[in-house]
Amino acid sequence: MQAAHYVYKGLEVQPLVFPRQRTKAGFGHSYDEGFDAAVRINEPGAQEGARSRVFALPAERPFESSGDARRASTAYAKRLIDACPEGESILDGEQ
Template sequence: MTTPYRQYRGFDIFLLVYPHRATQTGFAHNYDEGFDASVRISQSNADTASSHSRVFRVPVSRPFENGGDARRACAVYAERLIDGRGLDQRTWDWH
């Protein structure tokens, strides 16, 4: 799936949306069982060739019904993580 990119408060956010159930070899995409979502958050730093990043799975009890819902949930979840809700400071220790 495509990986939309955006920036928020000095971080790069990549929205990762993928089918809940993997596609079997020889079959078309399996979107009927919904979608799972994760976000990759990295430091925005043009001065550094290598940037540090972390991937966080969006915590939900069941798959998203469609890709649009999953992308919106990713964006909200990433902003909450960056704003400091749901994580302690050690999560952002990049070393």
């Protein structure tokens, strides 16, 4: 299954959402402890050599739902991209 992504200011943004706890043996999922999130920001297209970075969301507590985590990761990516100085790329250096 392809993860959802979209283009924001010329960069692809892909929310990454995952359960906080690993799934225990014999169970189908482990969503009771909530979700953590990150976001991948990369150059558009799937060309080889395209630059990409993953940023973990700074959250003190887990998100209650995968939708909350997805929305938060999208908003975080927009803030990172918007805060990048003119003439620089979020894909360069440490943020």
